[in-house]
Amino acid sequence: MNKGVQQWVWGCAAGVVLLAASLANAQAGTVKVGAIFAVTGPASFLGGPEARSAEMVVEKINKAGGINGDTIELIVKDSAGSSEKAVSFAKQLIEEDKVVAIIGPSTSGESMAVKKIAEEGRTLLISCAAAEVIVDPVASYVFKTPQKDSFAAQKIFTEMQRLKLNTIAIAAGNDGFGKAGKEQLEKMAPTFGIKVAASETYDSKATDLSALVAKLKADPAIQAVINWSVVPAQAIIAKNMRQAGWQVPLFQSHGFGNIKYAEAAGAAAEGIIFPCGRLLIVDSLAANDPQKALLVQYKAEYEARYKEDASAFGGYGFDAINMVVAAIKKGGNDRAKVRDAVEGLTKFPGVGGIFSFTPQDHNGLDIDSFAMLTVKDGKFIPYKGQ
């Protein structure tokens, strides 16, 4: 291309960008909300649905005239699951974009990296990641929507006690979620009188686990397996266990709450037991369940808009943005007031459960936010015991 023409094209492009930027600034009555999600990269199964859910909510509110006449501007940053990117985006959102609050990040590692920045920038952060350390110890500006790991572990162990399974094996992926879960399980097992006979870690990108299964199966004392990960290995371990002719019960973490994994494991998914929020079993909830109306609405809207199954992960983003919206309604475009408003939310129905925040509890959920689910005929159904 001719040099002159090339410069001309670049000049025009720069002009358009500047014009767009000045237009955006000229808009009156906008409240900026930041979002940091792993829309691409290895955690995109979390960040994708989270970002889409948040965008859906904001679009709907703006169409209906915004909050008290103000439109919301959602600025979504794709961290691709990298803590470094999440940190620089958080700084950018707080200092340059002057957002009133940030939702996300999607993963625990990123959330821990961003925690301090939100605290120093005195900006509300509602994380969509699972690890308990995000809100324990409590930081005054940091909240999170997913249920705690320890509740999931507690649910599983309670069920094991009931089934009189007392020698188990743990398998976990070598990512943040897997490691945190494995520690939690190992720590809690003795209090339930359960012996962990083997505890194995596999690569989170593993494509076949038959060697691991063979090793576990060789120990005849093992009565059940708990697998703790968020990766396709959840489906792979189920397949490999059944292919090895090993019929002990398989428990999974709340990471299994994505119908794609059950579909991927096919017949091998039958009978897997796992704790999860109620979104996946919305059809079998009682009509008077306090979450039912919200869950039905979220599922229907999400599935109509994006032509894909709603997952618990998208729900984390949906809850986070809804909390911010509720807080803006009360506190307006003011960081401190918005934070106080979120901490003041009680009996706030969300996809993850009924949230009641206190200054000591920035997760706001109790153990009942989890239900035990199982897979039957390729569908998630409430687990009623065997």
Added chain:
Amino acid sequence: MSLDLFFQYLFAGITYGAIYAVVAIGFNIIYNATGIINFAQGEFVMLGGMISISLLQFLPLPLAIAAAVALTMGIGALIEILFIRWLESPSVLRMIIITIGISILLRESALHVWGESIRSLPYFYGNEITTLNFGSVHLSPQVLWVIIACAVMVGGLQIFFKGTPIGREMRACAANRTAALLCGISARNMVTLSFMLSAGIGALAGCVMSPITYTQYDSGTSLAIKGFTVAILGGLGNSMAAVAAGILLGILEAFSVSVVPLAFQDAISITILLIILFVKPHGLFGSSEAARLKDF
């Protein structure tokens, strides 16, 4: 270790190994024709799986796989024509960077087309819980499909390269590009053909392994690393050696589980890769004489 456990590890190792081997064969074909490593090979595997899964809605399984292989071959040819063909005697480093770029491009496009969720083809025979029992050792029938596909590919390639005129022309280009040109062989067409061939083989591999490993937009990368390790281990350019090296690596990985956690699997294969590169850079089965004549 009991005998049962031994065989169970062995079969697990053969499963991994056959998968690595089919990926490694793709590396070898392009290496043979061009002297470069195509780092987008893993993405061909992913594309084959993804396209066949999408086509399965309209076509029966064998046709969907055949169409996916053909389409991926088309994509392979297109990539070569768009990015590689017009380069005047490119350096090895430049070609490597280009293929890495292509792999990122393909991966991100796949993310936009298919999203981030995992997909898989149905099992060719039986379903997720079907197993073949050999005594007390269990094996998924899909593993046999992978092994069969691997054997057919290696056999087919041997016949193609040794027995057909086009195969011989490709080998001539690999051996000496200038001499081949003087004999009236179009080296550029041969390179395009090698991309098509390796794309097709990658795609077929992606289809047969999909029920076992699942297919995700980014599943190509880790497969490519393993395939590359195996190709180096066996000796670049030698498909038979790749199969032997693949199965060797798979078995090593499987047995390592009894000593170290499975998460160290990759560390083991990378360690082996490094040792081979230091000690025997032309591979376990490669000849050092031949390696000295190549620039890479």
